[in-house]
Amino acid sequence: MNCDWCGIGLKQDESWQLLQPSRNLGASFCRLEHVVPWLMKKDDWHIRDQVEVPESAGPDCAETGVELDGSAIYLVRDRRGMEVADGFASKDAVLAWAKAGGRWASN
Template sequence: MSEQCSWCGAPVDEDGGFRATEPEGDRRAAFCRLEHVVPWIINGAHWEPGRIVELGDDGVALGVCAQCGGDLGDTRVLLVRHRGAHRIADAFCRLDHLLEWAKRGGRWRTGV
């Protein structure tokens, strides 16, 4: 069963798209494209209840913020790309850093 993109409402396959979460708040969102993260955050980041990671897996193992390299802290945000059977995760110390990272193209960033 597919989810809906939190920005545009398009279907998001279980093996495609992106999932964001704030593990401490049991909040989640799904996106059909990385580009949809940007307007979603700018317009108020309307989360759905739920988790995308197992209880006890809070993303601390990811180390540092993918945007600034700082500690993740208690308000971490995780973004997981679903690509077939693969899950590619990045962590952020706050939602603003996910926004800046996504604006620059994520892992394929430009203008660094």
């Protein structure tokens, strides 16, 4: 698997996955910063088998706080077998969140 923005090879246990379970779509990234330009300039998702809502995702949008519905987008951080997922109501919400540095943003 390669980063969909820069093309670098991804280790199996070290990646970011952007998922749209309702449409069985996904994309992979080497780092959070590469989600932003990809969403703005490419936005070319891959069809995958059985994209499921990540178990570790909460019920609300991580950026806006609205309750997620079936069309939600999930961003999953895979790190050494640990999976941390955040859900989003829209691509704009993913963009705003990623631009701000995501879950580990430092002010």
